[in-house]
Amino acid sequence: MVFSPALRRRLLRGMSCAAGGTAVLGLGQVAKLRWQYECPGEPVGQRHGxxxxxxxxxxxxxxxxxxxxxxxVGAKVAAPLQAACACRLASLQRRPVEWRTIAANGADVRELNELLEPGSNGDSQVVDLGFDIAVVLCGVNDGKKFWQGGRCRCSPRGYYIYINSTQKDVEHIGKYAITVLVGFSMFFGAILGVFV
Incomplete structure (x- = not known):
């Protein structure tokens, strides 16, 4: 199919106007969310079971x-992911499962690492509890906090070091450790791969 030069110009002009309009609407939505968004509160309920x-x-x-x-956060009950995982694991293994969650809303990898370290009195939230499996869910807040105040808060290499440190802390606690980088952008993941 061959278009005349005049028709091509009209099509390009129309697509440019549509793209410009979409960009303006997108920027308006971003601005509205930036000023009016309220984070949903933490759900009520137990974080263990x-x-x-x-x-x-x-x-x-x-x-x-x-x-x-x-x-x-955003769910009707606390820790729905953990409860579902524990139920599924119990049915697969045909044995009871006890689960516990140590979490902080808005925490990045460094702050999660601090949750696992012993406090000033030598106590940790997880010492001597003998977990068989430990799962670390992180990455969302690291992506959000990556650029804070116009400068990089943590280099990709530093992020990798914190992930490894958290992984080692969790491996010390349990027999098996799994780190899940939730919501981790592909771009940042690709950059991280260069520094590893």
Missing amino acids: NAGAAFQGKPLKLLFVGDSIAVG
């Missing part, structure tokens, strides 16, 4: 460490 009570055997102990996703 048991699953698979009908099964016999030694309970599998599961620990979740994370940010607002682990807290359950």
Whole structure:
């Protein structure tokens, strides 16, 4: 199909106007969200529990460490992801599962790392609890806080070091450790790969 030069110009002009209009609407939406967005509150409920009570055997102990996703911000009940994971694991393993969550709304990897370190009195939230599996849910707030105040808050190499440190802390706590980078942008992940 061949278009005449006049028709091509009209099509390009129309597409340019449509793209410009979409950009203006998008910027308006960004501005509105920036000034009017209110973060949903933390849900009520327990951040620990048991699953698979009908099964016999030694309970599998599961620990979740994370940010607002682990807290359950935006959900109707606290820690829905953990409860669903524990129920599924109990049905797959045919044994009871005890789970616990250590989380802070808005925490980045550094702050999660601090949650796992012993306090000034030597106590940690997770010492001597003997978890079999530990899952770290992080990345959303790191992406949001990456550029703060017009400058980089943490270099990709520094981020990688914090992830490894958190992973080692969690491996010390449990037999198996899984780090899930939730909402981690592909761009930042690609940059991180260069520094590793």
